[in-house]
Structures are given as structure tokens and as C-alpha cells.
Amino acid sequence: MRWTTLSVVVLLVVAGCSGGESSVPGAAPASAIDALLAKAPVAANLPAGSAMARIRERGELLIGGSLDAPLLSQQDPGTGELTGFDADLGKLLAKYVLGEPKTKLVISTSETREPLLANGTVDVVLQTYTITPQRAERVAFAGPYYSSGQAIAVRNGTDGIAKPADLSGHKVIAGANTPAIAAIKAAAPTAEIVEFGSDPECLTALRQGRGEAYVQDQALLIADAAQDEDLRLVGEPFTTDPYGIGIKHGDDQFKRFVDDWLREIQKSGLWQDVWRNSIGTVVTGEPPTPPAIGSAQGS
16 A cells, blocks of 8 residues: 555654563663663753754654664554664654654655755654655655665575576566666666555555566665564675655754754763664674765755
8 A cells, every 4th residue: 555645643652651571573662761861861952943943842853764764653452552673763763853852753755855845744754764866855854874775685486586687587576766776777687666655555565576677776675674584684785775754845053953963972872772672683894984974965
């Protein structure tokens, strides 16, 4: 199903009220998130009339994101809390602006997040939003805050797809309006691309045999594979995709504010702790070095 309306407001998240343990595989317990929030910074002296001041006056941060991206932004059915790397960064950003981690999630897709920012339905988009020069013509990007890359997933038993060039001549599933489209065309020009609106839709299509491979950000595919033993990743990422925090185009003041916050949590180690609590529950080793702020073209 594709989302045909611009937004669906679905969830209010307030730190420290979650109570029980998570029932989402790989998710950190609520107490771990609360510990990070307790030491998260709060901005002082917000400029009058700024986006930050308006958000503080409203009393909640409106975030475009997902409920169904394991390790990144997924709703725990047991507690109702959002868990994951993007979700927890959103709570920390809300704490920085408001003094408390009060957020409201607006479900967005790759096709709707830019309209949501443009019409002011959301303040930011935190949703594996790859920074590209083309998107930067319509969106202001803070960051990058994470670096991933396009990777290939297939069902167990699929033969003949071992590298990107092997996608040629095959039906390949990809998210609509995502960097996967250009990556597939560049690596395998004769591949037949089949587009769907969300990661769960793409996974369902792969299970149904509507494509022989699925190209998506590696971070998402790792999380998907952790929950589906019939899903297998093939090779390493074949692109570099810097994730940015989407902000309304032209609001340079808010972008600089979010960039300053990212630098602060990287320096203090909070960024690394968020990674350990989410992606680091599946990916072994120490947290990666965060990308330098402003290092991606378009940021």
C-alpha cells in the first residue's frame, strides 16, 4: 500500500514513561534510553522568531519518520515506544530544543517527506534520508549524521546474484524515490526495476517472488535480515549514502542549530551510545566514526 495522504500522526513519545522491557528483537531496554536522555544537552537562548523557538513554544518536536524500520525507527508493540537509532536521535534532538524529549511522529515515506517539510507538517525528517545534490535543491540537510550504502538482499536459494553487475536482466525491487533506483541503473543497466513505497512492502514483494533481489540501504537490510532467516545479504555496499536530517528548504538558521547539536553529541559520545543501543545490538564491533558535519555534497 502506498500512502496517499501527506501525513498520519500516530504516536506521542515521552521519555521516562515507558516502563516495561522492549519486545522488539535487538532493541535496547527503555532504561538504557532514559540514561542517555538524562545526560543529553539542552540548548539555551533560542533566537526569538526562530524555528527552534516556535517548536519550544509548541511543546513538541514533529518528526517525519517510520514505525517499521528495525534498529532505526520501530514501534515496540509491548511498550508503545519508538526504538532505534533514528528514533533515539529524535528524542535527543527534542530534549535539546525543548528541555524534554517530547516528540510526535508523522509517518512519512520516500515520496511524502519532502512535501511534509515544505508545508510545515513536520519540523524535521529523521528517516535514513540520503543527502543528494538533487534533493538539496528542495530540502535543507543537517549532517550527515550516519553513513551507509546500497546493498543487495536475496532469498536463500537464489543463485546467480553475487555482485551488483549480476542484477542485469533480473527483476530488482527498490523503494520508490530512493537512491537505490540510480544505483541499480548504474550497476546493472538492463535490470528491470520494480518499485514499492516502503521497506516492508519491498520485503513482502521479495517473499512473493515479485523480484529476484532487493536493493536498499545496508543498515535497513541488516535489520531486516536479523528478523528473517530466509533473507541473505550479498556482498558489501556498492555506494556510499550519507544520511541527513531533513529541514525545510531555506531555513539555514535551523540547519546550523541542528548541525551544532550533532557536533555536540558526537563529541560527548552520546551519538556512539545511541549506536550501541540500536545498530550495535546486531552489528559487532565498536561504533563507526561519525561522518564529518557538512562533508556530503548538499549538506
